[in-house]
Amino acid sequence: MKSRLIIVEDHRILREGLRAMLCSNPDFDIVGEAENGMDAVRCARQYQPDLMLIDLSMPKMDGLDAISEIKNISPNTRILVLTVHKAEEYVFAALKAGANGYLLKDATHNELRLAVENVLAGKTYISPGISERLVQYFLNGRKDPEPDTALDILTQRERQILKLIAEGNKNKGISDYLCISIKTVEKHRSNLMKKLDLHNASELTAFAIQKGLVTK
Template sequence: MRVLLADDHKLVRAGLRALLESLPDVTVLAESGDGQEVLELAGRLRPDVLLLDISLPGLNGIEVARRLARLCPATRVLILSMHTATEYVAQALRAGVAGYLVKDSAVDELKVALDSVHQGRTYLSPAISGAVVAGFLRTGEGAPAPNELDLLTPRQRETLQLIAEGHGTRGIAARLGVSVKTVETHRAQLMERLGIYDVPALVRLAMRHGLVPTEST
């Protein structure tokens, strides 16, 4: 099993890499702590499984998973996150992930989760699976209910995250490789779609939906 590892903390990545490399038949192809780089690495290396944290700078894990579903549909995404709220899990499932594992899971559960997603099954940590099923029953549908971020285009979601991370207009333009005017247009359009017209409220929204962490992970 060829695995790409993504987490924004170097010490966490080092521990995970050591754990993964101790597992039989697992090869770690590469690791990264930046969302855009993760997407580029996945496109180039085509791993069997991407072990992915949600809280990544620049391009969060949910957005990485959403784009990867189109870029590398054969790569299975296993989220590894501290977030247990059903909203985070629902966002991940909407993005097309194959599994969701919470960071306080037992070590043995990581191997079970990896094997499950690699073999084409969906894996949810026992700590969250019951709540997710209950949420599905409440919506009366076979998929999670949509949220505010579904109103935005991928580039608008990326712009929102960068705004919430504290980047100015010129910094966002440089990171995205677009003009300042284009960034201003994205910002105006996302504010219009969300009905939010001040930056602090945008930051609170981004935190609520996991685009930026509310605390260190």
């Protein structure tokens, strides 16, 4: 029986390239694609795939939040992160959220195939370059990444709304997209500003960019 895969990547050309590479394996069946975290969650709910390849930096909902939600609604789905982020805090955060593998986007075709096969087999796969960095991380006496307290104090919904604000969405657009009232959006926006000690949308956007929730 073929393994059912979903590709989650906001750049269309990369999605098409991944699909082409994975479709060359007769054991894989690409049952869906998504270009943001929210659509990834919907796909997981609809298809209950065996594996999802997920980027971390995406619009609407970032990869970390998407991974957490996907694991809640489809716990048997294996997740392989495919990203440009090499820093240890991203690796730890992804594994903590429920990822089963962590692969860098400069990986070769063969490494991608190996990572997918290992994760589908129930193993954990981490890019060799990342593995070496993690070993050095522990050898240097670090047992946990430094917590990002500014983000840790935000709820998942607040992080989601922060991301939408930083992407240029107004309260009405956020309200329509999330199917919540404008008053609820305004309340979340107010809470964000209080918690982060920020005072306008520009400061919220700069903070989101700094923390990697959105790209410039």
